[in-house]
């Protein structure tokens with residue numbers, strides 16, 4: 177059945193209920209082979225980035241499958257790579273519901289999920305059970321109760337536990353829904369965190385005889401100066417990739433919407449230009465020395481091309497899937 181027919185029914189449900197229903201259905205249909213798998217055969221879409229061979233440039237952004245429970249179903253949508261998480265060392269509930277809101281007129285969402293997840297151990301169990309053999313990013317974060325001074329311990333703990341199972345690991349320091357997390361993006365806090373991550377990555381690469389790239393995910397709510405400083409820190413620490421961007425705290429583009437005052441991060445179309453702007457400045461500062469994975473409001477080929485033109489090597493989608501449905505990846509690639 178066409179997504180345009182189903183969407184009004186899904187949108188009658190709360191966003192979180194619709195989310196679980198849609199992913200649960202995808203999982204069930206895929207198991208029964210009732211959902212046809214799409215895999216682009218176009219070899220011109222292949223890309224070598226962060227030392228990995230991506231079959232195409234369109235990935236799934238973190239947060240849709242926080243626990244790695246839907247990998248096999250998601251794989252059938254044709255992604256060139258899938259990022260799961262954010263996962264934290266210990267399971268946590270996240271913020272009270274409701275914590276996700278649709279702004280359909282703007283093709284946007286506001287969420288304050290707060291890293292609800294079942295913990296890194298559970299996620300690793302799910303990855304082990306899955307049949308997915310494609311490129312897998314595992315996005316890691318810190319528990320809410322862990323103070324920023326001990327954040328490094330949480331990231332190192334997660335890094336150790338996921339290292340063997342990930343194709344690359346994303347350090348998420350840009351969610352607006354964990355108090356203080358975004359401070360880790362700047363100055364000495366960033367430097368200390370990246371040095372510790374880099375040291376541990378070296379240890380793990382020796383232990384497992386395989387080097388796994390590490391990417392850092394950043395916020396769109398940053399000044400040009402902050403982008404330049406971050407870029408220098410990423411370069412100084414030989415970070416393998418940067419993911420731009422997470423959701424925004426800005427409400428400029430949706431100011432009149434009745435949901436505009438909900439606390440949380442805004443994603444989807446209103447984020448598109450902001451995040452492309454960050455990618456442009458990041459690309460200038462990084463001088464092609466660190467690849468960028470671009471996301472924020474991608475719903476059409478034109479949106480995707482804007483990110484690639486700004487300097488991204490790969491892209492990811494999230495909110496676009498809610499508005500365009502599971503056929504989005506195919507639309508972007510054909």
Ligand SMILES: Cc1cc2nc3c(=O)[nH]c(=O)nc-3n(C[C@H](O)[C@H](O)[C@H](O)COP(=O)(O)O)c2cc1C
Pocket residue numbers: 237238239240242261262276285287289291315348351393421422423442443444445447471472473474492493494495496
């Ligand atoms: C409901 C929801 C949950 C999210 N959870 C996470 C998360 O756990 N970790 C993360 O790095 N990004 C998370 N994101 C951010 C997305 O991965 C992405 O960076 C952002 O939504 C911008 O892309 P989009 O406009 O295509 O959605 C979440 C986004 C949404 C809408």
